[in-house]
Amino acid sequence: MDIKREDIIHLAELSDFSLSEAEITFLGGDLRGIINYISQLDQLNTDDISPTYQVFEMKNVWRDDEIKEQEANREQLLKLTKDEKDYQIKVPKVL
Amino acid sequence: MKIANKTVTAERLVRDALEKAKHFSDYHIFTFLNEENAIKKAREIDRKIAAGEKVGRLAGVPYALKDNFLSPEGETTASAHILEGFVSPVTATAVKKLEDEGAIMIGRTNLDAFAHGSSTENSYFGPTHNAFDFDRVAGGSSGGSAVAVALDIVEFATGTDTGGSIRQPASFNGVYGLKPTYGCISRYGVVAMASSTDCVGFFAQTPDDMDVLMSIASGQDSKDMTTLPDYYGSAEPESTNKRRIGIIKDFDNESVDPEIQKALAQKVELLRSRGHEIVDLSMPSLKYALAAYYIIVPAEVASNLSRYDGVRYGFRSKESTTLNELYDNTRSEGFMSENKRRIMIGNFVLSSGFYDAYFLKAAKARTLIIGEYEKAFSKVDFILTPVSPNPAFKLGEKVNDPIAMYLEDMMSVSLNLAGVPGLAIPAGKNKTGLPIGLQLVGPRRSDKNLIQFSKELEEND
Numbered sequence: 001m002d003i004k005r006e007d008i009i010h011l012a013e014l015s016d017f018s019l020s021e022a023e024i025t026f027l028g029g030d031l032r033g034i035i036n037y038i039s040q041l042d043q044l045n046t047d048d049i050s051p052t053y054q055v056f057e058m059k060n061v062w063r064d065d066e067i068k069e070q071e072a073n074r075e076q077l078l079k080l081t082k083d084e085k086d087y088q089i090k091v092p093k094v095l
Numbered sequence: 096m097k098i099a100n101k102t103v104t105a106e107r108l109v110r111d112a113l114e115k116a117k118h119f120s121d122y123h124i125f126t127f128l129n130e131e132n133a134i135k136k137a138r139e140i141d142r143k144i145a146a147g148e149k150v151g152r153l154a155g156v157p158y159a160l161k162d163n164f165l166s167p168e169g170e171t172t173a174s175a176h177i178l179e180g181f182v183s184p185v186t187a188t189a190v191k192k193l194e195d196e197g198a199i200m201i202g203r204t205n206l207d208a209f210a211h212g213s214s215t216e217n218s219y220f221g222p223t224h225n226a227f228d229f230d231r232v233a234g235g236s237s238g239g240s241a242v243a244v245a246l247d248i249v250e251f252a253t254g255t256d257t258g259g260s261i262r263q264p265a266s267f268n269g270v271y272g273l274k275p276t277y278g279c280i281s282r283y284g285v286v287a288m289a290s291s292t293d294c295v296g297f298f299a300q301t302p303d304d305m306d307v308l309m310s311i312a313s314g315q316d317s318k319d320m321t322t323l324p325d326y327y328g329s330a331e332p333e334s335t336n337k338r339r340i341g342i343i344k345d346f347d348n349e350s351v352d353p354e355i356q357k358a359l360a361q362k363v364e365l366l367r368s369r370g371h372e373i374v375d376l377s378m379p380s381l382k383y384a385l386a387a388y389y390i391i392v393p394a395e396v397a398s399n400l401s402r403y404d405g406v407r408y409g410f411r412s413k414e415s416t417t418l419n420e421l422y423d424n425t426r427s428e429g430f431m432s433e434n435k436r437r438i439m440i441g442n443f444v445l446s447s448g449f450y451d452a453y454f455l456k457a458a459k460a461r462t463l464i465i466g467e468y469e470k471a472f473s474k475v476d477f478i479l480t481p482v483s484p485n486p487a488f489k490l491g492e493k494v495n496d497p498i499a500m501y502l503e504d505m506m507s508v509s510l511n512l513a514g515v516p517g518l519a520i521p522a523g524k525n526k527t528g529l530p531i532g533l534q535l536v537g538p539r540r541s542d543k544n545l546i547q548f549s550k551e552l553e554e555n556d
Binding site: 008011012014015016017018019023026027030031033034035037038039040041042043044046049050051052053054055056057058071072073076077079080081082083089091092093094095 | 181182184185186277278290291321323380383386387389390397401404405406407408409411415416417418420421422423424426427430432435436438439440442443444446452453455456457458459460461462463465497498501512513514539
């Protein structure tokens with residue numbers, strides 16, 4: 001299938017990052033190759049086969065909604081951010 | 096495994112390990128050395144031993160921790176720029192279980208950033224070198240852990256295996272590497288790559304060491320809802336019965352290195368001579384496993400890595416005037432090329448218009464692959480295959496050719512899609528002295544039997 005320059009830029013947008021001109025060229029080339037490779041699945045007959053999304057054999061079970069003590073407290077978690085003020089994480093303006 | 100006692104102190108074991116780690120610093124095995132804490136912990140164990148107090152099963156045993164396991168000792172970076180500076184306040188369950196038994200982490204090991212890769216060349220900190228040939232790759236993604244055990248710096252190391260990341264570097268460096276059954280060991284506190292295939296496992300020097308590690312680390316964890324109820328410890332003791340071993344006949348054998356084929360043939364003969372039955376298996380869907388894997392895993396990667404945005408922890412890009420710019424700049428600067436490739440492929444296969452043709456198709460292929468394993472294990476007890484089509488390749492040889500790199504995973508990924516365990520075992524060396532590895536594959540929950548049976552593949556010198 002044909003992957004154009006705009007498609008590469010669009011995929012980067014969906015991925016929340018930007019690509020330099022050089023990256024558009026080389027990652028674009030790589031992506032075309034990879035998509036071409038994975039397209040060989042076309043040859044596999046999967047008629048009447050249901051999909052598998054996970055291989056964990058257990059069924060979901062419900063438990064009581066208990067408040068449990070957490071390993072990390074608020075101070076420890078806030079210490080991980082680059083910029084903090086009055087127990088809030090500071091970021092640049094949103095709009 | 097050397098364990099601290101009244102004649103060998105834990106401090107001696109830990110100091111020796113740290114010294115060896117420094118001696119081999121050129122190999123870029125470690126991203127962090129835990130000198131101060133490790134020695135402190137060793138002294139505490141020695142004090143307990145001297146006082147006659149109870150110590151754990153791994154008392155004073157130095158180990159290396161793949162740098163995608165969270166603990167407050169050192170930064171957990173997953174060898175990725177975007178996690179730079181992240182010191183976790185929480186401890187992974189697997190780490191806690193090992194440390195509760197007295198194991199002492201002497202350092203964090205290098206990996207492909209976020210475990211994306213098969214050579215450790217995608218690390219932000221640079222590649223790890225192979226233990227047997229300095230010009231060759233360590234394999235990956237758990238390259239640092241494999242080399243740390245192969246060079247006898249530590250007795251064991253942790254790893255994660257999403258598509259071969261324990262077994263392949265184990266085989267490239269001549270050590271044992273186990274990818275357990277999916278759900279056997281808790282993944283709480285491990286940096287997620289692809290949640291439906293990620294497994295925690297180990298590198299060890301002997302099957303018996305592996306057994307001890309598994310009996311300690313496995314088991315259900317309320318912090319990881321995908322852990323199976325405990326079964327490892329209660330597995331039936333190994334039977335002395337003769338076993339049926341499957342060899343996959345219709346695999347793409349032509350692309351396998353002739354010396355690896357020869358090593359496999361020799362082990363088959365050894366098993367036959369010991370009275371085991373060899374059964375030819377047909378598993379035609381396996382040749383599609385790699386394509387299915389490189390759809391399913393990137394899709395899960397794209398989702399799991401969306402959390403890295405520079406806001407709550409890790410690296411944050413400095414020059415941003417709006418929040419969207421902060422996300423964009425942090426991720427543009429913080430991810431390696433291979434991370435970007437996988438995230439973009441993931442978003443491609445999940446996007447409307449392509450979902451059915453790629454993601455859904457791969458999920459159906461996965462059903463076929465699981466079915467073939469189930470059918471195979473109705474005929475045989477274990478399957479023996481190569482881990483990878485080639486021994487360790489040269490540094491730089493494949494790093495700019497993602498397809499060539501992905502093809503190295505073609506014999507390891509199907510186990511992860513099926514959730515079955517695989518143990519990489521050393522199987523001699525090729526003419527140039529590079530280790531060759533084979534993998535023993537079993538049905539789900541057969542981990543213990545797999546480890547026990549691997550002894551049948553050891554030559555008696």
